[in-house]
Amino acid sequence: xxxxxxxxxxxxxxxxxxxxxxxxxxxxxxxxxxxxxxxxxxxxxxxxxxxxxxxxxxxxxxxxxxxxxxxxxxxxxxxxxxxxxxxxxxxxxxxxxxxxxxxxxxxxxxxx
Amino acid sequence: xxxxxxxxxxxxxxxxxxxxxxxxxxxxxxxxxxxxxxxxxxxxxxxxxxxxxxxxxxxxxxxxxxxxxxxxxxxxxxxxxxxxxxxxxxxxxxxxxxxxxxxxxxxxxxxx
DNA sequence: ACAAGTACTTACTTTTTAGTAAGTTACTTA
DNA sequence: TAAGTAACTTACTAAAAAGTAAGTACTTGT
Numbered sequence: 128x129x130x131x132x133x134x135x136x137x138x139x140x141x142x143x144x145x146x147x148x149x150x151x152x153x154x155x156x157x158x159x160x161x162x163x164x165x166x167x168x169x170x171x172x173x174x175x176x177x178x179x180x181x182x183x184x185x186x187x188x189x190x191x192x193x194x195x196x197x198x199x200x201x202x203x204x205x206x207x208x209x210x211x212x213x214x215x216x217x218x219x220x221x222x223x224x225x226x227x228x229x230x231x232x233x234x235x236x237x238x239x
Numbered sequence: 240x241x242x243x244x245x246x247x248x249x250x251x252x253x254x255x256x257x258x259x260x261x262x263x264x265x266x267x268x269x270x271x272x273x274x275x276x277x278x279x280x281x282x283x284x285x286x287x288x289x290x291x292x293x294x295x296x297x298x299x300x301x302x303x304x305x306x307x308x309x310x311x312x313x314x315x316x317x318x319x320x321x322x323x324x325x326x327x328x329x330x331x332x333x334x335x336x337x338x339x340x341x342x343x344x345x346x347x348x349x350x351x
Numbered sequence: 352a353c354a355a356g357t358a359c360t361t362a363c364t365t366t367t368t369a370g371t372a373a374g375t376t377a378c379t380t381a
Numbered sequence: 382t383a384a385g386t387a388a389c390t391t392a393c394t395a396a397a398a399a400g401t402a403a404g405t406a407c408t409t410g411t
């Protein structure tokens with residue numbers, strides 16, 4: 128009984144594309160990171176850190192890792208000291224541009 | 240100093256349209272509720288409850304209240320017993336259709 | 352008198368997400 | 382010799398979101 132319920136929940140989570148999207152691309156920081164990389168093509172860790180108001184290094188690094196895992200962002204690190212790491216969008220990441228643009232437009236029109 | 244930081248955070252929250260969107264329309268249940276009302280035009284509380292796998296009545300009522308406050312959903316209640324309440328989208332709510340459709344398509348293409 | 356129906360609310364617990372502050376690495380420059 | 386730099390990680394705390402279970406209100410049908 129309980130197992131059946133849990134199984135159903137799991138299937139829903141796996142099946143509703145909007146839910147999946149929100150789980151993976153939603154949240155407080157990911158859309159902002161993606162949007163910055165749409166605007167800037169290549170950004171370093173510190174640049175992102177400075178550009179995003181209020182984010183901590185911990186959060187930034189965590190979100191970037193997530194986005195890498197999702198193949199939305201790619202990371203390129205140079206073996207120099209001090210370290211140099213570049214972040215940019217993958218093709219998949221770039222393909223989010225239209226979605227985010229239309230969200231932005233809707234938001235500007237409808238929310239304050 | 241600390242106040243300035245807080246103020247900045249606040250401004251960012253107020254200003255980034257994608258962040259605002261995610262805060263208001265994001266989350267686990269809101270997009271699903273909206274999507275169902277796009278598909279069905281009018282739904283009653285229990286219908287939504289049954290249609291959304293895993294949601295509790297508490298969550299449903301909470302989210303519907305939020306969506307009403309945001310003028311995305313409108314509520315029509317009939318003074319009968321047992322109670323009858325209908326939910327449908329406002330024009331603003333309906334205007335989310337394209338956004339959600341394109342999110343769905345992107346999600347189907349890119350996420351599993 | 353009691354169960355059923357509908358749309359909730361309340362109180363409480365658990366889980367998830369985010370924030371804070373400090374530490375780490377390994378080389379460079381003053 | 383000490384400070385600076387970039388990109389992190391770790392340990393800990395706090396806040397927000399979600400889940401669970403039970404209760405409420407009012408009336409009709411049995």
